[in-house]
Amino acid sequence: MPAPTNMFKQRLKQGELVIGCWAGFADPYPTELMATAGFDWLVIDGEHAPNDLNSITAQLQVLEGKHSEAVVRLPVGNEWLIKQMLDAGAQTLLIPMVESAEQARELVRACRYPPEGIRGSGAALARASQFAAIPDYAQTANAQICLLVQVETVKGMNALDEILAVEGVDGVFIGPSDLAADMGLLGQTEHPEVRAAIEAGLGKIAASDKAAGILALADEAADLYRAWGAQFLAVGIDVVMLAQAARALMASWDAKR
Numbered sequence: 001m002p003a004p005t006n007m008f009k010q011r012l013k014q015g016e017l018v019i020g021c022w023a024g025f026a027d028p029y030p031t032e033l034m035a036t037a038g039f040d041w042l043v044i045d046g047e048h049a050p051n052d053l054n055s056i057t058a059q060l061q062v063l064e065g066k067h068s069e070a071v072v073r074l075p076v077g078n079e080w081l082i083k084q085m086l087d088a089g090a091q092t093l094l095i096p097m098v099e100s101a102e103q104a105r106e107l108v109r110a111c112r113y114p115p116e117g118i119r120g121s122g123a124a125l126a127r128a129s130q131f132a133a134i135p136d137y138a139q140t141a142n143a144q145i146c147l148l149v150q151v152e153t154v155k156g157m158n159a160l161d162e163i164l165a166v167e168g169v170d171g172v173f174i175g176p177s178d179l180a181a182d183m184g185l186l187g188q189t190e191h192p193e194v195r196a197a198i199e200a201g202l203g204k205i206a207a208s209d210k211a212a213g214i215l216a217l218a219d220e221a222a223d224l225y226r227a228w229g230a231q232f233l234a235v236g237i238d239v240v241m242l243a244q245a246a247r248a249l250m251a252s253w254d255a256k257r
């Protein structure tokens with residue numbers, strides 16, 4: 001019995017548009033709720049949400065067998081964190097702040113068991129192998145790992161061609177907020193210069209053998225990004241949705257007082 005099939009990776013390879021959402025409450029309960037909405041993927045955010053290995057594992061557990069595929073974003077891309085998250089059962093990783101082909105190659109190696117990579121061998125303890133209930137997990141796991149790298153700085157965008165040439169990177173996600181900030185346009189993701197960089201970047205990625213991804217928090221941006229080549233498109237953040245709805249509701253009653 002091989003490692004579980006990574007349906008998110010399979011859908012990307014088939015060229016499907018997959019719609020996702022951020023899951024930022026760092027708790028399995030709201031993440032399980034978000035999965036009932038039918039998103040194709042949910043980002044369990046270890047970068048900007050207060051997640052740790054245990055909270056990420058609990059969210060992987062509630063998403064098991066659901067339509068919404070788990071995409072685990074690490075706070076940083078390093079070998080031991082990748083090892084922990086893959087052993088916990090994550091099959092799709094989103095790694096922020098990738099700025100060079102060498103960095104991308106190191107991430108690929110960290111995601112793979114030898115001889116292709118350096119992922120430590122501990123499948124007997126790992127949820128990923130169903131605690132060794134999948135006897136040939138180590139031999140079949142590499143093919144089911146989906147590595148998504150975030151390019152979100154000027155340096156990263158300038159290295160995009162080289163990053164796109166790295167075998168083992170399955171998708172490239174452009175981070176509009178961090179890219180705008182690094183361009184000296186903090187908070188201005190709709191600035192013409194940021195939009196131009198995003199359009200060029202998504203176009204390059206879509207023309208490569210990788211999938212293009214991005215986050216849009218408004219329909220206007222989502223439509224543009226889709227037209228520019230985005231294939232894994234996140235269209236919301238659960239924390240933002242709840243905050244906005246709660247404040248709007250209270251404001252409506254404040255107005256009635």
Ligand SMILES: O=C(O)C(=O)C[C@H](O)[C@@H](O)CO
Nearest residue numbers: 048152175176177178179215
């Ligand atoms: O830079 C970006 O934009 C992203 O990487 C997405 C954001 O980090 C997301 O967490 C919303 O702020």
